Amino acid sequence: MLRRALALVIVSLGVACAFLLARPSAPHRTGASSATVAPLGSSTVGIEQKLAQMPLSFEQNAGQTDSSVNFLARANNYTLFLKPTEAVLSAYAPTDRKHPARTALGSAAVRMRFVNANENAKVEGEDNSAGVSNYFIGKDPKTWRTNVPRYKDVRVRGLYDGIDLLYYGKDRELEHDLIVAPGKDPGVIGMSFGGAAALKIDSAGDLVVGLKNGELRLRKPKIYQHQGEKLAAVDGGYVLRGANQIGFSIGKYDPSQPLVIDPVLVFSTYFGGNGGDGVSVVIESVALDASGNIYVAGITSSPSFPLKSPFQGTVPADACGTMAAPAMCLLGFVSKFNPSASALIYSTYFGGTSDEEEADSVAVDANENVYVAGNTIAADFPTTMGAFSTTFVAGTCQESPQFEFPCREAYVAKFDSSGASLDYSTYVGSVGDTAIFGSRSLVVDSSGHAFLNGNTSSTSFPTTPTAFQPTCILAVEDGNLCFKAFVTELNPAGSGLVYSTYLGGSGEDNGGQIALDSTGLAVVAGGAQSTDFPLVNPVQTTPSQGFFAKLKADGSGLVFSSYFGGPQNSNTLIEGIALDQNDDIYLAGLASGPFPTTPGAYLTSIPPTLTQPAAYWYFRPTWAEVVLMPRCRWRSTRHSRFTSSGKPARLTFRW
Numbered sequence: 001m002l003r004r005a006l007a008l009v010i011v012s013l014g015v016a017c018a019f020l021l022a023r024p025s026a027p028h029r030t031g032a033s034s035a036t037v038a039p040l041g042s043s044t045v046g047i048e049q050k051l052a053q054m055p056l057s058f059e060q061n062a063g064q065t066d067s068s069v070n071f072l073a074r075a076n077n078y079t080l081f082l083k084p085t086e087a088v089l090s091a092y093a094p095t096d097r098k099h100p101a102r103t104a105l106g107s108a109a110v111r112m113r114f115v116n117a118n119e120n121a122k123v124e125g126e127d128n129s130a131g132v133s134n135y136f137i138g139k140d141p142k143t144w145r146t147n148v149p150r151y152k153d154v155r156v157r158g159l160y161d162g163i164d165l166l167y168y169g170k171d172r173e174l175e176h177d178l179i180v181a182p183g184k185d186p187g188v189i190g191m192s193f194g195g196a197a198a199l200k201i202d203s204a205g206d207l208v209v210g211l212k213n214g215e216l217r218l219r220k221p222k223i224y225q226h227q228g229e230k231l232a233a234v235d236g237g238y239v240l241r242g243a244n245q246i247g248f249s250i251g252k253y254d255p256s257q258p259l260v261i262d263p264v265l266v267f268s269t270y271f272g273g274n275g276g277d278g279v280s281v282v283i284e285s286v287a288l289d290a291s292g293n294i295y296v297a298g299i300t301s302s303p304s305f306p307l308k309s310p311f312q313g314t315v316p317a318d319a320c321g322t323m324a325a326p327a328m329c330l331l332g333f334v335s336k337f338n339p340s341a342s343a344l345i346y347s348t349y350f351g352g353t354s355d356e357e358e359a360d361s362v363a364v365d366a367n368e369n370v371y372v373a374g375n376t377i378a379a380d381f382p383t384t385m386g387a388f389s390t391t392f393v394a395g396t397c398q399e400s401p402q403f404e405f406p407c408r409e410a411y412v413a414k415f416d417s418s419g420a421s422l423d424y425s426t427y428v429g430s431v432g433d434t435a436i437f438g439s440r441s442l443v444v445d446s447s448g449h450a451f452l453n454g455n456t457s458s459t460s461f462p463t464t465p466t467a468f469q470p471t472c473i474l475a476v477e478d479g480n481l482c483f484k485a486f487v488t489e490l491n492p493a494g495s496g497l498v499y500s501t502y503l504g505g506s507g508e509d510n511g512g513q514i515a516l517d518s519t520g521l522a523v524v525a526g527g528a529q530s531t532d533f534p535l536v537n538p539v540q541t542t543p544s545q546g547f548f549a550k551l552k553a554d555g556s557g558l559v560f561s562s563y564f565g566g567p568q569n570s571n572t573l574i575e576g577i578a579l580d581q582n583d584d585i586y587l588a589g590l591a592s593g594p595f596p597t598t599p600g601a602y603l604t605s606i607p608p609t610l611t612q613p614a615a616y617w618y619f620r621p622t623w624a625e626v627v628l629m630p631r632c633r634w635r636s637t638r639h640s641r642f643t644s645s646g647k648p649a650r651l652t653f654r655w
Helices: 017-021 042-053
Strands: 006-012 058-060 071-074 079-083 086-094 105-114 122-126 132-137 145-151 153-160 163-170 173-180 198-201 207-211 214-218 222-227 230-233 236-240 245-250 259-262 264-266 281-288 294-301 330-337 344-351 358-364 370-376 396-400 403-406 409-415 422-428 442-444 450-456 484-490 497-503 509-516 522-528 546-551 558-563 573-579 585-591 637-642 648-654
Touching: 122 145, 198 236, 198 245, 245 259, 294 370, 330 358, 330 370, 344 370, 358 442, 370 442, 370 450, 409 450, 422 484, 442 509, 450 522, 484 522, 509 573, 522 573, 546 573, 546 585
Parallel strands: 006 637, 132 344, 281 358, 484 509
Antiparallel strands: 006 585, 058 071, 058 145, 071 079, 079 086, 086 105, 122 153, 132 145, 153 163, 163 173, 173 259, 173 264, 198 207, 207 214, 214 264, 222 230, 222 259, 236 245, 281 294, 294 330, 294 358, 330 344, 358 370, 370 409, 396 403, 409 422, 442 450, 450 484, 450 509, 484 497, 509 522, 522 546, 546 558, 573 585, 637 648
């Protein structure tokens, strides 16, 4: 739920040099990775816009979906499957963008079939410059598929006698040209959409395919012939042939020359969304390597081919992976793009059979190896031999006697620079719910150690013997249950823990943000409900809903730890962290109540106009910027700075 709140960015300088010099001399890696996390602000919005504008590309089926399918493609809010005489579009629309599996799902599979066409037509890709795909789905490596080629076009040769079909993408929409050879009859072309689809031709000449949850639209076809370097338009359009079939009416043309019929498929009205509500891809995290290549991680639908015809309708979320609703399963993904986001290098998909697979945070090391962290409820999540934990043990969680749900377990996976080799993959958790949230929950140092910051309700979460908090301090006011942040460091092979510790007091405390200083020490931030959160050399001792802390190299203690923000009823929430070359700490978050500011700051209080009901904010943190949802009226940032002695120097709103 969106909060009525002032979005902010908090900027602070690091603790006193004396604290760093007093740090224990336990051995650890020096220097953080040279790769960077992309700022999740206007630059990320720009990346998302560029990705949304990239044309469709078509994956060759190498076993990642049903064997009857030749190629598949992912559009804004549907997945497309191509067969010799059929194009099948599978889509679903969650009511909750972040957790689609937890709410009612509408799903559909629409079959666009060419009537009386050649079932043995040859289907082949053209122009394989669209990158590659990799699939790591399930535990069995024999089912994994790597270096699957992606093509810009797909041609069906001999769909009808003397008629080819060419699929290609333009502005994220599907176009398909029917190319009629000289002397051949375009009147043989027919298309059907299944018995449950209602067809009509509107006043603009578009074909409208009515579905239960929306509509599919094929724009009035462009019909033309080439005359030298020019195109000569030919009159024509759709004609209905019975209740569920259409053909084409063609005006006068030169039958000695090829004829092109070009409909454009528009799926954006399906479920009433434009691709932002209907989910095919949700980007959760962005990172950059030293060369400027862009890595995005997030959630997408599985490539399972819809088997129920003609469209699936609404089905329960727990039907994921069944014959009734195979396309509802989700996968995590990581994609690599060139620095201008104009070309895809690879997309790697991974996960188990589950409707709750998430890839929430991505990091990249100096060798362009990619690390992804997220959450899963799948017992068949792909793990690797020798990894720290290869068995799902989270079990079932219960919010009330009437409401049980699968507990999540966090994971960390490392892919090589090609995205085609899974170097390691491991669960991180135990009995109970363990999860990470936020785009900066994972960070990697220059030696390949992966650091994770998240939340757990498990009293048996794996910790190390000398950890700062090896056991969970139970939350007394929450029924003596465990609700704690955790900080975990994995070794470079992903086979064991360097350290792992709970972090919190006797209340409910949440992790979620992590960065490394120049010496490899972890700096974390999150939310605090405890009034006894452990403090070391604090900037602020008054309990607040926010905290930040730096851990010692072996995880045995804190270099510093502090509350930060307004009082515990102020809705302070820290949602982003970064460090600069001086180890200055930048925090980002939101607040809707009192918040500490300093004299001379640009803005020391919330403007009254920002407390009006219309000011609903969706927060996305950057180093110095917050980006809002389009419906919102305001942009706002907040800067906070601490002197080298750890005292506030500048705390300010900016809007």
